[in-house]
Amino acid sequence: MSNQKSFLDNFILVEYNNLSYPEGYTAQIQEVAAHFDKESISPKGAYSLHTEYSYGKRKFNTTRISKHPALMAAHKDGVPQLWKSNEWAAEFADFIIGLTEDQQPPTVIEIHPPFNDYCTLEEFAERFRIFEEKIHNVYPDATLVIENRAGSVYHGGRFLVGKAKEIVSLCELIKEEKIKLGIVLDFPQLLTAENINPYKFKVGKYEAAIAILAPHRDLIRGIHIWGKRKNDSGRQLAHQGNFDTYFGSNDTVKAIFLSGIREICNDGLPRFLVPEVNSNAEDLNSIIQDLDSIQT
Numbered sequence: 001m002s003n004q005k006s007f008l009d010n011f012i013l014v015e016y017n018n019l020s021y022p023e024g025y026t027a028q029i030q031e032v033a034a035h036f037d038k039e040s041i042s043p044k045g046a047y048s049l050h051t052e053y054s055y056g057k058r059k060f061n062t063t064r065i066s067k068h069p070a071l072m073a074a075h076k077d078g079v080p081q082l083w084k085s086n087e088w089a090a091e092f093a094d095f096i097i098g099l100t101e102d103q104q105p106p107t108v109i110e111i112h113p114p115f116n117d118y119c120t121l122e123e124f125a126e127r128f129r130i131f132e133e134k135i136h137n138v139y140p141d142a143t144l145v146i147e148n149r150a151g152s153v154y155h156g157g158r159f160l161v162g163k164a165k166e167i168v169s170l171c172e173l174i175k176e177e178k179i180k181l182g183i184v185l186d187f188p189q190l191l192t193a194e195n196i197n198p199y200k201f202k203v204g205k206y207e208a209a210i211a212i213l214a215p216h217r218d219l220i221r222g223i224h225i226w227g228k229r230k231n232d233s234g235r236q237l238a239h240q241g242n243f244d245t246y247f248g249s250n251d252t253v254k255a256i257f258l259s260g261i262r263e264i265c266n267d268g269l270p271r272f273l274v275p276e277v278n279s280n281a282e283d284l285n286s287i288i289q290d291l292d293s294i295q296t
Contacts, residue, residue, distance in 0.1 A: 117157025222272030
């Protein structure tokens with residue numbers, strides 16, 4: 001048995017979608033959905049709360065959400081408008097506290113950025129402070145993180161934090177204003193935001209994105225990783241498949257993609273790893289083995 005340190009040794013493995021990790025790997029925490037149509041949650045142990053991410057429409061018809069008029073009013077055609085106002089931020093904290101009050105405190109609370117048609121980075125920071133103060137009054141040890149986002153059925157704007165330079169701008173603001181917020185870097189969504197086609201991979205563009213993010217990796221508290229797979233009509237389905245199906249079995253591109261993950265994460269800092277795989281355990285196993293092949 002080799003004593004060589006594995007790339008994954010520094011990661012805190014998160015269970016996603018009830019899929020078991022392959023033998024030799026143990027999840028220490030589970031991800032729990034906490035979007036606006038959730039009435040209750042039932043985590044099995046330590047958990048990371050994955051809050052509303054505004055990909056699609058919500059019904060806004062639960063008893064729980066009805067207690068929060070600012071959350072219910074902030075939407076366009078049913079798609080939630082995150083961080084719409086100071087009142088929204090306060091009610092968002094109340095929603096999370098109410099959803100979790102009968103459970104153990106969340107280890108991580110993951111939030112998502114607003115759309116850019118109604119909120120600037122500075123306005124987001126102001127509204128986040130309201131949210132953070134209320135959350136940390138109740139859960140002082142909870143780690144707060146924000147995920148970069150790309151892709152939604154929302155019309156009229158796009159996510160405020162998606163491209164590498166936008167993530168960097170947020171990191172700079174976090175440091176300047178001493179905001180208590182970390183980053184969860186979703187690598188596939190970064191490719192989408194940067195318009196990098198997995199079959200016509202723009203190596204220079206990817207490496208440039210990684211290069212400007214790397215100086216801020218001290219703020220990157222976790223990563224999201226997943227694959228894509230083509231369906232019968234040739235459309236790529238997100239959160240399906242593995243890296244081989246994602247990059248069309250191009251080992252060179254896969255290696256370049258993995259090298260970017262190494263560049264961000266090979267500094268010895270502990271980070272959460274969320275493999276957002278909705279297909280099957282075989283795909284999860286393939287992704288984990290690819291990540292574990294990264295040289296430290």
